[in-house]
Amino acid sequence: MTANDDFTGMISGWLDEKAGRGAPGYLDEILARTTRTPQRPAWSSLERWLPVQMTFSGRLAPIPRLAWAIAVLAMLVLAAAALLAAGVGQRRLPTFGAAANGQIVFIDGGNLRVAAADGTNERTLIPLPDGAERLTISPDGTRFAYRTRGPVPSIVVANSDGSNPVVVARSADLGTGEPFAWSPDSRRLTYTRVLVADRIATIEVVDADGSHATQLIQGSAADATDRFAPAWSPDGEWISFFSGEANGYVALNVIHPDGLGAQWLSTSPMNPEIIDMSWSPDPAQSRVVYVAGQSVKMFDLVTSKETFVGTGFWPTWSPDGERISWWGLGSLAAKVADVLAGHARPISLFPSFGSGYCQDHPEAAGKSSCGPAHWSPDGLFVYAPDVAGKSILIARSDGSGTVRSIMLEQPIGLADGPGGLVDWQAIAP
Amino acid sequence: MQLELVERARRGDHDAFAALAGAAIFRLDAAARLILRDPDGAKDAVQETLVRAWRDLPTLRSPDRFDAWLHRLLVHACIDEARRHRRQRLDVVLNPIHAPAIDDASSVMADRDQLERGFSRLEPEARALIVLHHYLDLPLPEVAIALGIPLGTAKSRLHRALQVMRAALDADARPRAELAEGRLA
Numbered sequence: 001m002t003a004n005d006d007f008t009g010m011i012s013g014w015l016d017e018k019a020g021r022g023a024p025g026y027l028d029e030i031l032a033r034t035t036r037t038p039q040r041p042a043w044s045s046l047e048r049w050l051p052v053q054m055t056f057s058g059r060l061a062p063i064p065r066l067a068w069a070i071a072v073l074a075m076l077v078l079a080a081a082a083l084l085a086a087g088v089g090q091r092r093l094p095t096f097g098a099a100a101n102g103q104i105v106f107i108d109g110g111n112l113r114v115a116a117a118d119g120t121n122e123r124t125l126i127p128l129p130d131g132a133e134r135l136t137i138s139p140d141g142t143r144f145a146y147r148t149r150g151p152v153p154s155i156v157v158a159n160s161d162g163s164n165p166v167v168v169a170r171s172a173d174l175g176t177g178e179p180f181a182w183s184p185d186s187r188r189l190t191y192t193r194v195l196v197a198d199r200i201a202t203i204e205v206v207d208a209d210g211s212h213a214t215q216l217i218q219g220s221a222a223d224a225t226d227r228f229a230p231a232w233s234p235d236g237e238w239i240s241f242f243s244g245e246a247n248g249y250v251a252l253n254v255i256h257p258d259g260l261g262a263q264w265l266s267t268s269p270m271n272p273e274i275i276d277m278s279w280s281p282d283p284a285q286s287r288v289v290y291v292a293g294q295s296v297k298m299f300d301l302v303t304s305k306e307t308f309v310g311t312g313f314w315p316t317w318s319p320d321g322e323r324i325s326w327w328g329l330g331s332l333a334a335k336v337a338d339v340l341a342g343h344a345r346p347i348s349l350f351p352s353f354g355s356g357y358c359q360d361h362p363e364a365a366g367k368s369s370c371g372p373a374h375w376s377p378d379g380l381f382v383y384a385p386d387v388a389g390k391s392i393l394i395a396r397s398d399g400s401g402t403v404r405s406i407m408l409e410q411p412i413g414l415a416d417g418p419g420g421l422v423d424w425q426a427i428a429p
Numbered sequence: 430m431q432l433e434l435v436e437r438a439r440r441g442d443h444d445a446f447a448a449l450a451g452a453a454i455f456r457l458d459a460a461a462r463l464i465l466r467d468p469d470g471a472k473d474a475v476q477e478t479l480v481r482a483w484r485d486l487p488t489l490r491s492p493d494r495f496d497a498w499l500h501r502l503l504v505h506a507c508i509d510e511a512r513r514h515r516r517q518r519l520d521v522v523l524n525p526i527h528a529p530a531i532d533d534a535s536s537v538m539a540d541r542d543q544l545e546r547g548f549s550r551l552e553p554e555a556r557a558l559i560v561l562h563h564y565l566d567l568p569l570p571e572v573a574i575a576l577g578i579p580l581g582t583a584k585s586r587l588h589r590a591l592q593v594m595r596a597a598l599d600a601d602a603r604p605r606a607e608l609a610e611g612r613l614a
Binding site: 007008010011012014015016017018019020023024026027029030031033034035037038039040041042149150151172173174175176177178192194199201226227228229242244250272273274275357359360 | 439441443446447450451454455458459460462463472475476479480483484485486487488505508509541544554559560563564570573574576577578579580581582584585586587588591594595596599
């Protein structure tokens, strides 16, 4: 028997002991209530009428040539109108590379709060539903999205000032806490849907206004393969996702956003207990970093070459794609060129508390990080929650200078993973 | 036998539903008390679960999935209850996943207080995951369905939740000297 078996056995025993043996005495009370409660008719469930899956089926029927011409003409007119309305000479975000730093946006208790790029001028932007999570700003910086929790979770998109919130997906099948991702053009989102009836999870894409929800992969009970945690490639050509494998490991896959060309990537098998991946922001590179076992590895989709980055987890990229950060006895960062050359020289981004667990080090609260280091849009700073989840730490990405912090009114609950409560808006330089 | 009761209850047979509820209430109550750590809140959550089960039973598509459906209703009811009565957010921290494993598990077997401390650090969703898997003995695919999350996510979250509980034990069991030495598994 292993120490792990001992430990889980101990938990089972402790739960049994705590649960006790006495039957509750309120069954009659409940049955009195149910006697007075009418049942919903079977036909009142939409699921009995609508197919649960919205399966991508490619082109269903040939479209007449005249319709195509009218559609193209209409699109050209609309595009011209949009250009006039927006102002052709307006500064735009670079499609790749460093941008300027906008506001730091974070979920703090029941509020969406913002702070200036230097951590000052904190204020509440809007109240959010209790349990809102997975905050993510669109790549163009104009909107943000978050997920609500509860029996029927939803994904909500709003303008960066908090106005015009739109529910783009709402279903009991959305999977509480599951990540979702923006397309690089900020027009669509991809997310996981758990098909309870078929006992699998799969990937969907939806426009940012909530229209055109499409299931990318048709799942089935016979298939019984989970697909989850989608992420969009920076060139917009691929959506990556994890799949549960029969051997108990997790594999990385990619598929085109139109549901075609699914490919299984020949990476090292990934332990399902530590699942994480991130695309290089450089669209010319087609690289991802991920966690396999205790190692952070990089995979080149063109050459299928895998490169060891470092021991640890929580990998992220700098916005110019030239550096990778990860956690390994604290937050570290190394140049991709050095990693590829086989002599990574990682620097420490935040003061390390040494070995052990975050909560063993209360003396490091407000100084040492405990979570993935994310990068400011200009690449000059990194930020992460502190070991106590009570503040957001901001440090220079070259490891120099002092660490600044934004105190949180409500501590971040880190047990489900620290991601998704803070994001940094990119604006045009 | 249970399938027959479910079919009858779906057609409005309240006696059949009473039999189903009677068979389930102990495990529902125990699981709710473990998840919420509050007997009154657990009673409310179980009431809500069974009232919803009765009300929505005719819409259940697969009667053979009655138990899984009931667990799903219970988890949602518990999480709702926890949110309604949340007085203050728990100060929860995440331990590094590669942190050292317990060298001698038997040395901490008796320390129930530390398990309690670790368990209380978890959010209700994480407590539900542990209770469904380690108390109700549901296999992880069933737990994932009950929580409405992919299996891979269930594995990942269970791992993190157990690490938080393990850390609570380990923090007190580990001599301070080891910390100073910078031990890493």
